[in-house]
Amino acid sequence: MNAPRVIIRLDDDDRVYQPGDTLSGEYVLESIPPERVKAVEVSSLWCTEGKGDEDLAVHDFRRSAAENGDWFSHNRPQRFNSTLPNSPLSYDGLIVKVRWCVRVRVFLGRGKELLGEMPFRLGSVPAASQSPLPLGEGDGEGKSEQTA
Amino acid sequence: MPRGIRVYGKKRGNRRTGSRAIGSAGEALFFAVFLLLGCVGLAVILVTLVLPEWRANHEFVRHTCTVLDRRVAKDTDGEGASLYRPEIQIEYEIGGQTYRIWTYDISKAYSSGRSGKQAIVNRFEVGREYACWYDPADPNTAVLVRGYTWWVWLLLIVPISFVLIGGGGCIHAALHWGKSAERSAAITRRASQLDLFDRDGRNRDEYPNIPAATDMTNSPGTTLAFRxxxxxxxxxxxxxxxxxxxxxxxxxxxxxxxxxxxxxxxxxxxxxxxxxxxxxxxxxxxxxxxxxxxxxxxxIGPTLLEISDHPLHPDEEYELFVSQSGRLTINSLEVLLMCREKASYRQGTDTRTETRDVYRQQVFLREGFEVYRGMPFEVQCDVGVPAEAMHSFKSDHNEINWKLVVKGDVQGWPDYERSFPVIVYPKAEG
CATH class of the missing domain: 1.10.287 (Helix Hairpins)
Structure with a gap:
C-alpha cells in the first residue's frame, strides 16, 4: 500500500499567475481511508522566508469538516479556485522572500495531520540577486542592529 | 506522511520552530495565571476596600456619639518602618444598647507620617459630641468620617490590567487553540477587517501588505503635487x-x-x-x-523634496523637485532612489533587525556650487522606478522599503543624509 499523501495539481502548468488571475486546480487524497478524514483545509497563502521570522497570510481559506456534515469524496479530485490579489507579489530578495502556495491540510484524527503544498508565483518580479537593477558600490550593503 | 503532535518542532533553515501544541498550551497557561491573579486581586480589593467604603457612604446611618479617648495607633510594615493611623474611642447608643469602639474611617489603613495623624486626632475633643455613621447590619461598626479615598481607586488599575491582559490572552489562545496556522491566519485577517478605526482599510483590501501612502500625500507641494x-x-x-x-x-x-x-x-x-x-x-x-x-x-538648512505623483508605479517616470536651504559651499549634492529589505527576528530574548540594500540609482548629482542664505538651491529632475521592481511590502517581521535619499558633502561641515520614504505599487497591468 502506498504512503498516504495529498496530490495537488494546478490547471496552469507554468504556475505563474498575474494579479487578478484565477488560480484553479484540484487535489486528491491518495491512500487515505475515508473514515479517517476529520477535516480538510484548502488555502492559498503567502509566507515569508529568509532572515526574518516567518510571516504568513491566507488569501483564500476553505475548511470542510466531517462534524459539519461535509462530505469527502476520496475517489475523485476536489476542485478549488480563487481570484488572486494585487499583492504581495512573489519575490526572491536577499534577506526577504515572499512565497505563494496552495496548501491542503488533512486532519486525520488523534492529532495527526497530512500536508500537501504546491508553490506558484504571483507576478514576475525577478530575483534580487539576479536582478538587472543597478546597485552601485557596496552591492547588498547592509547592517544589523539589536534591540533588547 | 501523517504527523502527530510533537513536543519539539522541526528545524527550519537555521532556526528551530517549536511545537504548536506545546506553544499554545504554554501561552494559554501564562495568560490564565495572569487572569487568575487579576481576578483574585480584584476580588480582594473590592471586598476589603471598595465595598466597605461604598457601604459607609450609602448604607451607614447617621447618629451621634461621644468621644471618650483618642490616640495615634502605631504598626510596622514588613521592613520595620513605622506606620500610623488615627483612632478615636467613641460611645453611642442604638436601640437601648450602648456601643464603645475605637474608630475613625472605614478603611482602617495605616500609612507613614505621624504628624498628619496627630493633627486629625487633635481635632476631636474628649467629652464632646460628634456625628458618626453606624452600620445598620452591624451596629458595632461605625465611622467618624465618610468619603472616598483616591488610592483605593488607583489601586484597582493593577488587578484590572491583569484581568484585561490575561483575559485578552486567554481569548486569543482559545480562538487559536488546536487550529492550523492557516485557519489562525484567516481568523486574524477577518478580525483586522473589522477594525473600525483603520484609515487604510480600502488600500489594504486592494493592495494587501503595501503600506498606505496617506501620510505622504496629505501635504501638497508648492512646485509639484506632493511634498x-x-x-x-x-x-x-x-x-x-x-x-x-x-x-x-x-x-x-x-x-x-x-x-x-x-x-x-x-x-x-x-x-x-x-x-x-x-x-x-x-x-x-x-x-x-x-x-x-x-x-x-x-x-545645514532644510531639505525639501516634492514629487509629481504618489504612490509610484514601476516603469513610470515622475518629476522631482529638490530644494536645499542654508548658506553652504557644497562639494556634491546627490539624490538617490533606494530599495532596502528589512528583516527582524528573535534570537533568545533579543529582537534583531537586519537590512540589505537591493537597489540604488542615482537620480541627480551636482558638484561644486554655492547656496546663499535666502536663496535655496532648487532643481527639478526625473525619477523612474524600474519596470521589474518589487513593490513596497510590510508584514510583521519583514519589509521592503523604497526611499529617496539626499546626500550632501558640504565644505566645512560633516556629510549629511536625509531620507524621504516613498511607496511603490505593483506595475499597473495593461
Whole structure:
C-alpha cells in the first residue's frame, strides 16, 4: 500500500499567475481511508522566508469538516479556485522572500495531520540577486542592529 | 506522511520552530495565571476596600456619639518602618444598647507620617459630641468620617490590567487553540477587517501588505503635487542622540569622579581607572557625534523634496523637485532612489533587525556650487522606478522599503543624509 499523501495539481502548468488571475486546480487524497478524514483545509497563502521570522497570510481559506456534515469524496479530485490579489507579489530578495502556495491540510484524527503544498508565483518580479537593477558600490550593503 | 503532535518542532533553515501544541498550551497557561491573579486581586480589593467604603457612604446611618479617648495607633510594615493611623474611642447608643469602639474611617489603613495623624486626632475633643455613621447590619461598626479615598481607586488599575491582559490572552489562545496556522491566519485577517478605526482599510483590501501612502500625500507641494515627509525628523534624531549622550555620560561620570578623587587623595584606584577608560572613550564618541549632528541640524538648512505623483508605479517616470536651504559651499549634492529589505527576528530574548540594500540609482548629482542664505538651491529632475521592481511590502517581521535619499558633502561641515520614504505599487497591468 502506498504512503498516504495529498496530490495537488494546478490547471496552469507554468504556475505563474498575474494579479487578478484565477488560480484553479484540484487535489486528491491518495491512500487515505475515508473514515479517517476529520477535516480538510484548502488555502492559498503567502509566507515569508529568509532572515526574518516567518510571516504568513491566507488569501483564500476553505475548511470542510466531517462534524459539519461535509462530505469527502476520496475517489475523485476536489476542485478549488480563487481570484488572486494585487499583492504581495512573489519575490526572491536577499534577506526577504515572499512565497505563494496552495496548501491542503488533512486532519486525520488523534492529532495527526497530512500536508500537501504546491508553490506558484504571483507576478514576475525577478530575483534580487539576479536582478538587472543597478546597485552601485557596496552591492547588498547592509547592517544589523539589536534591540533588547 | 501523517504527523502527530510533537513536543519539539522541526528545524527550519537555521532556526528551530517549536511545537504548536506545546506553544499554545504554554501561552494559554501564562495568560490564565495572569487572569487568575487579576481576578483574585480584584476580588480582594473590592471586598476589603471598595465595598466597605461604598457601604459607609450609602448604607451607614447617621447618629451621634461621644468621644471618650483618642490616640495615634502605631504598626510596622514588613521592613520595620513605622506606620500610623488615627483612632478615636467613641460611645453611642442604638436601640437601648450602648456601643464603645475605637474608630475613625472605614478603611482602617495605616500609612507613614505621624504628624498628619496627630493633627486629625487633635481635632476631636474628649467629652464632646460628634456625628458618626453606624452600620445598620452591624451596629458595632461605625465611622467618624465618610468619603472616598483616591488610592483605593488607583489601586484597582493593577488587578484590572491583569484581568484585561490575561483575559485578552486567554481569548486569543482559545480562538487559536488546536487550529492550523492557516485557519489562525484567516481568523486574524477577518478580525483586522473589522477594525473600525483603520484609515487604510480600502488600500489594504486592494493592495494587501503595501503600506498606505496617506501620510505622504496629505501635504501638497508648492512646485509639484506632493511634498514628501522626511523619514526621521533631524530634530528628533538630535534629541535621541542627546538623551543617549546624557544617559551614558551621566553614569560614567560617577565612576570618573570616584577614580579622580582616589588619585587626588593619594590612594589611586588603578583597577577602576583602567576599567572605565573604554567607557569614557565611548562617552567622548557620543559627545562628538552629538556635536556633529547638532552642526548638521542647525547649520545645514532644510531639505525639501516634492514629487509629481504618489504612490509610484514601476516603469513610470515622475518629476522631482529638490530644494536645499542654508548658506553652504557644497562639494556634491546627490539624490538617490533606494530599495532596502528589512528583516527582524528573535534570537533568545533579543529582537534583531537586519537590512540589505537591493537597489540604488542615482537620480541627480551636482558638484561644486554655492547656496546663499535666502536663496535655496532648487532643481527639478526625473525619477523612474524600474519596470521589474518589487513593490513596497510590510508584514510583521519583514519589509521592503523604497526611499529617496539626499546626500550632501558640504565644505566645512560633516556629510549629511536625509531620507524621504516613498511607496511603490505593483506595475499597473495593461
Amino acid at each position: 514628501l515627509p522626511i523619514g526621521t525628523s533631524p530634530a528628533w534624531a538630535l534629541f535621541a542622540v542627546l538623551i543617549a549622550c546624557l544617559f551614558w555620560n551621566g553614569i560614567v561620570s560617577v565612576f570618573v569622579v570616584i577614580a579622580v578623587n582616589s588619585h587626588l587623595e593619594g590612594d589611586p584606584e588603578w583597577f577602576l581607572t583602567i576599567f572605565i577608560i573604554p567607557f569614557v572613550l565611548v562617552g567622548i564618541g557620543l559627545i562628538v557625534y552629538f556635536i556633529r549632528q547638532l552642526l548638521v541640524t542647525t547649520g
